[in-house]
Amino acid sequence: MRPFEYVRPAETEQAVAAVTADPRTSFLxxxxxQLDLMKDGVLEPDQLVDITRLPLxxxxxxxxxxHVxxxxxxxxxxxxxxxxxxxxFVREALLLGASTQLRNMATIGGNLLQRARCRYFRDPTVAACNKRSPGSGCAAIHGIQRMHAILGTSDQCIALHASDVAVPFVALNVTVHIQGADGPRAVPLTQFYREPGTTPHIENVLNHGELITEVEIPLLPEGVRSHYLKVRDRVSYEFALTSAGVALHMDGDTIREARIGLGGVGTVPWRAWKAEDVLRGATAxxxxxxxxxxxxxxxxxxxPGTAFKVELAERTLVRTLETVAGASS
Incomplete structure (x- = not known):
């Protein structure tokens, strides 16, 4: 890890101003x-602004x-x-998302901003990574692809967004509250992330120096059932091959409203709008x-390495829907 300066401001405005003023400064x-990526040489900030003692x-x-x-x-x-x-289903995603030790360290804001789990992005000896070095290429497209995305991809990047809790969050369309040098703003989570397109290095709508301060999670109506299912290579701590977060508002056997998020398949946490349209007003x-x-x-x-994910993701979603619908009947 290369040397860096470390500061711990007392006020949110001070933290935002410090990072905004220097493009090589990051929040901690x-x-x-973040620290893993710094040890690997993927991230090399000149200064870290520790926000852990801010009133957030x-x-x-x-x-x-x-409000979280x-x-x-x-x-x-x-x-x-x-x-x-x-x-x-939010609680289930949190508990399945990391080990107990990590859950006691990892923050909600940080979880939403976790970086891609692509092995090529995380290995600075690999030159071809458009997310690290725009225009250099994508080694994953011609490499090992098992843990990569099949939705929202481009010819420039197939890196997966690996957050578990972001799956039910995107199904609920939580609101992300942000503080920047120009003041506060709020962004729905479905508009927060950016698919890679031709700019894989731009992962979300945050400007440099802007800080997530709060996540606002809408409550489901009483009686609405939900479930999060995670399919992975091993039961112990592991990232999802596929996952689904589902909430169904039932009226007898009829689905009045469905909310569906998918994980393990998208370059961003994936809201399955088309699936929701199919289910709205349909029989369970x-x-x-x-x-x-x-x-x-x-x-x-x-x-070739991700072809299996289509059927696996479909089965994951069907099973989750069956579980939720069965619980509500």
Whole structure:
């Protein structure tokens, strides 16, 4: 790891100003991804601005939402009783997303900003990585692709967004509250991430120096059931091959409303809008669930190493829908 300066401001505005003023300065929170990338030489900031003592931690309940400070840890949010009662698929994603040790360090804001799990992005000896070095190429397209994306990809990048909790978050369309030098703003999570296109190095809508301060999670109506299913190579701590976060608002056997997020398949946390359209007003049946799954994976772009993910993702979604619909009947 190359040398860097370290500062710990007392106010949010000071932290934002410090990072905004220098393009080679970065925020530091839990550091569970950032420090690894710095040790590997992928990230080389000149200065780290430690935000861990800023007043950005805590959980507040409102009538229609849960407001979560960006520095709240994954473990703290998973332990929230209202989350257990009204948003079980968020809690399930948190608990499946990391080991206990990591959940006690990793923050909610940091989890949403975790970097790609692409082995080529994380190896600076690999020259071809458009995410690290724009215009250099994409080694993954001609390399080992098993842990890469099939939705939202481009000829420039197939790197996967690996967050678990972002899957139910995108299904709920949480609101991300941001503080920048020009003041605060709020962005729906479905508009927060950017697919790679021709600029894989630009992963979200944050400007340099902007800081996530809060995540606002809408509460599902009482009686709405939800579930998060994660399929992985081993039961112990591992990233998803495919995952699905589903919430269904049922009226008898009829689906009034469906919210679906997919993980393990997208360059961004994937909202399955087409699958939701298929299910809205439909009867809860395996046939309709399969139709929804096919719609969700429509347009998938596969390579030899990722071709298996289409069927696996469809089966993952069908199983999750069956679980939720069965629980609500």
């Amino acid at each position: 929170a839990g550091g569970t991804t 931690k805590g959980i507040m309940h409102a009538d229609s939402a849960v 400070g960006a520095l709240t840890t994954m473990e703290e949010l998973a332990a929230d009783p209202l989350l257990r009662e009204r948003l079980p 049946s395996t046939e309709n669930f399969r139709a929804a799954a096919e719609a969700a994976l429509e347009g998938a772009r596969t390579l």
